[in-house]
Amino acid sequence: MKQAIDEMPMTKAIADVLQQLGIKELNPAYSTGLNWGGENNKTTRDIHSPADGNLIASVNMATADDYEQVVKTAQEAFKVWRTVPAPKRGEIVRQISNKLREHKEALGKLVSYEMGKILQEGLGEVQEMIDICDFAVGLSRQLHGYTMHSERPQHRMYEQYHPLGIVGVISAFNFPVAVWSWNAMLAAVCGDVTIWKPSEKTPLTAIACQHIIRDVLAENDLPEGIFSVIIGDAEIGSLMAHDTRVPLVSATGSTRMGKKVGEAVGARLGKSLLELGGNNAIIITEHADIEMALRAVVFGAVGTCGQRCTSTRRLIVHENVYDQVRDRLLKIYPNLPIGHPLSDTTLVGPLIDKDAVKAFLNALEEVQGEGGKLLIGGEVLEGEQYATGTYVTPAIVEAENHYHMVQEETFAPILYLIRYSGDVENAIDIQNGVKQGLSSSIFSTNLLETEAFLTHWGSDCGIANVNIGTSGAEIGGAFGGEKDTGGGRESGSDAWRIYMRRQTNTINYSRELPLAQGIKFDIG
Structure with missing residues (x-):
């Protein structure tokens, strides 16, 4: 592999980008934010640039056992992350935003080279990640519920939102990093952890993102599993869609793919956020x-x-x-x-x-x-x-x-x-x-x-x-569509609500127990 990389007619600029972003000749199959795994997996995939056909790097492909390890780590991380006050979670996202600013040019070039979009669009995609981080930081102090009047005397009612758990993110090749950030940063301030399955056509940008945010997690002494990535084919996506431990799956791609994900998630009464085809x-x-x-x-x-x-x-x-x-x-x-x-x-x-x-x-x-x-x-x-x-x-x-x-x-x-x-x-x-x-x-x-x-x-x-x-x-407006587009909404506005579970609370501060609707139930 080393010889193949050295012989590639890759420009020095791209080689520098790969080095800056931590992309190796052969990259591990998964990351739990701080640690990597699957380095010795038997199946690998070569990633060539559509721009010039050159081999950029290779990746190990994850197994079902790798997926299980990632989910278990995420479950443990959620127990800790959900207890962190939302504004403190927002502070972590702010630090991630700053890291993205530092690496904007390099990551934008990798997006362009790996996916094929022009550099201005690659840079714009990274800017979109920065923007959604900034949006999420402000949101971390606005995860509000509602209060309402009770029909019963000396009772108070209100609604609140709690973290949902693990959010699975399946992204497409055309926006290899932005769509993940739309989900991951909003989910993070909501108290959720994310497992990201990027497109197998553009996994290197996802690996680069894990390298970028790793220092933030380490510097803040956070557990691994808050932000995870797993490189795999449709089998990994299917495991995620059928997994009851993943209450929400956000999937971006074709309508055909979205219907499969929606059917699998719906069959277990989970939540799906589908961003599918447009015409x-x-x-x-x-x-x-x-x-x-x-x-x-x-x-x-x-x-x-x-x-x-x-x-x-x-x-x-x-x-x-x-x-x-x-x-x-x-x-x-x-x-x-x-x-x-x-x-x-x-x-x-x-x-x-x-x-x-x-x-x-x-x-x-x-x-x-x-x-x-x-x-x-x-x-x-x-x-x-x-x-x-x-x-x-x-x-x-x-x-x-x-x-x-x-x-x-x-x-x-x-x-x-x-x-x-x-x-x-x-x-x-x-x-x-x-x-x-x-x-x-x-x-x-x-x-x-x-x-x-x-x-x-x-x-x-x-x-x-x-x-x-x-x-x-x-990113200020909720993004998504109707009909075969899937009906989901990501990014701005009140899209954060799907990443949380809604709870209605009624508090009785009297010494009586009146029932709603005036029901009389006297047990003597």
């Missing part, structure tokens, strides 16, 4: 600022090479401005810089792997078979710079909303261009006419149109934006 649309009305809308459309459609759950997949344009929008996009797309994600000039990086490329090509073939018209893009780039076979040209397809492929989410840079006529209600019907309900957007300077979009008969998505795109949520 997001931007509506451009005839009253839109076209140039502003186009900037949002292009970022939403090609950012992260179309591999965001909030990527813009459908563009619903009024017939009076349809030609103008189409023609401008056809001038913009050929000039999009496609290349290595760490290059400052790149706007479109690679797809995660060749399976994603295959899905991209199959979707284009099928939608054209249904009657769609490919206007631009849809090619796999060749040449030394693109030798990985994971670089594609973003595609625009004229289509109709009822096409099968338009109804599905393809995790790739395909933008379906759909024409509408008449009132904005017609566009909203098209937008809502899919199974998914994550993010949505309208561009219009007409108040009547934008307000209609935001009504309860307007967008049916969990996120509805006006004059900004579908992609790029802030």
Whole structure:
């Protein structure tokens, strides 16, 4: 392994990043925050960068025995962590935030190199982690309940929230660290401990996060098991979903995966937080600022090479401005810089792997078979710079909303261009006419149109934006969607409540025992 690493044509910058973040040639299968395990496991996985195909490092894959060890350690940690006052838990998260600030550039580069998103997006993802830490620190002093009046004299009623226990986090490759932090930092201030199963496609960033926070745990003399990570395949995720010792499982990924997790957790009457597929649309009305809308459309459609759950997949344009929008996009797309994600000039990086490329090509073939018209893009780039076979040209397809492929989410840079006529209600019907309900957007300077979009008969998505795109949520608002998107909410607002158990308390400070509803029960 040492020889293979030394021979890699990896840039010194990446080698320095790996060293700074503690990434070795072969990395252990799990961490309980302070200690590592599974170093001698038989199964390993090589992690190659989609940017240049180079071997970054390898990881040991966890076993069922490893999972059991991690859960037992987390159980013991919870007994201690739940007794720490919430503001003190917030102080630990504040220190983690500072550590992330110190390592922002290095971690952002690793996110970019391992996943393929451009460096600006990699840095932005780490900033998102910092932001959610800051949010959680403030939240640690606001875990409030409610008081209410009792119908019984000299009685007091109130509600309070208690830590839930172990929170299982299953994250996806496209946001390899941010989604974990959304869950882990809120769970931490709530008094929970977390076990993180990252995507097996991007485990190195997860390992790096464990190294970053280790010093904070050690410096504060905290037990291991508060923040754990376990590197494994779908078997580990299945163990977590079926485990009654894990009261909440938060899973991000495809709708197909989410249904399996939800079914397993639901069968044991556990709690699941599902962030699943999106089929997001931007509506451009005839009253839109076209140039502003186009900037949002292009970022939403090609950012992260179309591999965001909030990527813009459908563009619903009024017939009076349809030609103008189409023609401008056809001038913009050929000039999009496609290349290595760490290059400052790149706007479109690679797809995660060749399976994603295959899905991209199959979707284009099928939608054209249904009657769609490919206007631009849809090619796999060749040449030394693109030798990985994971670089594609973003595609625009004229289509109709009822096409099968338009109804599905393809995790790739395909933008379906759909024409509408008449009132904005017609566009909203098209937008809502899919199974998914994550993010949505309208561009219009007409108040009547934008307000209609935001009504309860307007967008049916969990996120509805006006004059900004579908992609790029802030951590202050709860993130999530409806329908096949899963219905979960993560990050800001009052999303913290799902990480806690709710309890109603009634206190009798009289010497009588009146019953509710005036019930008389005299035992003499």
